[in-house]
Amino acid sequence: MQAIATVGECMLELSNQPGGQWGLGFAGDTFNTLWAIRALLPGHQVDFVSAFGDDPFSQQQIAFFSEHKIGIADSPVLPGARPGLYAITLTGHERSFTYWRSDAAARQLASAPDQLAKSLADRSLVYFSGITLAILDAPARATLMAALAAARAKGCRIAFDPNYRPRLWPDAATAQAAITEALAVTDIALPTFPDEEMLYGDADPATTATRLENSGVAEIIVKNGELPALVSHSETVDSVPATHVAIPLDTTGAGDSFNGAYLAARLLGLAPPEAARRAHRVAGAVVQVRGALAPFEVIRKAFDG
Numbered sequence: 605m606q607a608i609a610t611v612g613e614c615m616l617e618l619s620n621q622p623g624g625q626w627g628l629g630f631a632g633d634t635f636n637t638l639w640a641i642r643a644l645l646p647g648h649q650v651d652f653v654s655a656f657g658d659d660p661f662s663q664q665q666i667a668f669f670s671e672h673k674i675g676i677a678d679s680p681v682l683p684g685a686r687p688g689l690y691a692i693t694l695t696g697h698e699r700s701f702t703y704w705r706s707d708a709a710a711r712q713l714a715s716a717p718d719q720l721a722k723s724l725a726d727r728s729l730v731y732f733s734g735i736t737l738a739i740l741d742a743p744a745r746a747t748l749m750a751a752l753a754a755a756r757a758k759g760c761r762i763a764f765d766p767n768y769r770p771r772l773w774p775d776a777a778t779a780q781a782a783i784t785e786a787l788a789v790t791d792i793a794l795p796t797f798p799d800e801e802m803l804y805g806d807a808d809p810a811t812t813a814t815r816l817e818n819s820g821v822a823e824i825i826v827k828n829g830e831l832p833a834l835v836s837h838s839e840t841v842d843s844v845p846a847t848h849v850a851i852p853l854d855t856t857g858a859g860d861s862f863n864g865a866y867l868a869a870r871l872l873g874l875a876p877p878e879a880a881r882r883a884h885r886v887a888g889a890v891v892q893v894r895g896a897l898a899p900f901e902v903i904r905k906a907f908d909g
Contacts, residue, residue, distance in 0.1 A: 606648045606728035607650075608645070609650070609723060609727050610638040611730065612654060613635075614635040614652060615630070615688040616629075616661055617692065619691075619895045627895070630665050632688075634736060636861060637864040638864065639896075640860070641864045645871060646673075651676060652676055652677075653679050653724065655685070656682065656685070657687060657709045658685065662686060665687060678723045679713065680712070680719055682709050685708075687709060688703065688705030710739060711744075717747050721751045724752065725755060731762075732764055732786070733765045734783060738782075745785070756789055756791070763791065764790040765863055766803075768802060783803075784819070787821055788819070790819075793825070794863045795827070798828075817836065822838075825866060827862060830846050830848070833883075835876045846888070847887065853891065853894060854893065854894045856895060857897065857898075858891045859887070862884065865879075868907075882906075885906045886906045889902050890903070
């Protein structure tokens with residue numbers, strides 16, 4: 605049994621339902637990725653590493669995780685803290701978000717360095733994102749980097765999606781500096797090309813892959829929406845077509861689910877191009893479901909083809 609953790613923020617999610625009603629769920633980029641991993645690796649230990657409040661919504665969150673066999677490792681539970689909140693609105697199948705997260709408990713996920721290090725110890729894989737970095741101040745980011753480096757030194761593979769969201773950063777230079785530090789401890793990078801184009805001015809996915817290779821990352825998957833993903837590994841580059849969906853219902857969580865399916869496939873021993881093919885199938889299924897979390901059976905069926 606392999607032990608897997610993702611690090612970041614899981615928020616309360618308000619999603620617009622048919623008939624004008626609003627549904628309450630739990631989601632966030634690194635949690636969405638872990639959700640797909642949980643669906644595809646039911647026999648493995650999985651934990652969401654963050655910080656939580658002690659309010660009723662935080663308690664519901666942790667109970668929801670437990671119901672789906674997702675732990676929280678040694679994540680701190682902070683008196684008086686509470687989770688962040690976001691609402692999804694859709695125009696057609698395109699999403700937009702409104703956030704209330706400035707005082708979210710997850711911003712303190714590195715507040716107890718010993719607990720964080722313990723949460724990441726003895727893992728086969730740890731995954732985090734640019735959003736994980738963006739919600740932390742500089743000292744907390746340094747604490748997280750140290751914990752990731754220590755886990756990696758003991759044989760853990762580290763996966764990272766830069767997932768650049770400009771509104772979460774004070775400026776582009778700060779984002780670039782933090783992402784550069786993250787890439788230094790990364791084994792598998794899962795960027796999205798439009799994000800890299802926005803932050804770095806990359807001309808095409810090949811430019812992104814080359815830049816990350818020069819940063820020392822061994823395995824790179826550049827997602828590009830409905831266009832093929834570029835998969836670079838072991839001095840080999842493959843182009844893996846996306847799964848075409850004629851009428852997407854909701855694109856929320858598609859890239860996160862791709863990441864989770866890709867990482868699960870790699871943990872199952874599949875080669876990177878085949879892992880990307882299966883990840884595209886999962887992402888194609890997820891965009892046909894409302895909200896960020898597709899049912900486990902939907903994810904498994906898509907993965908198995």
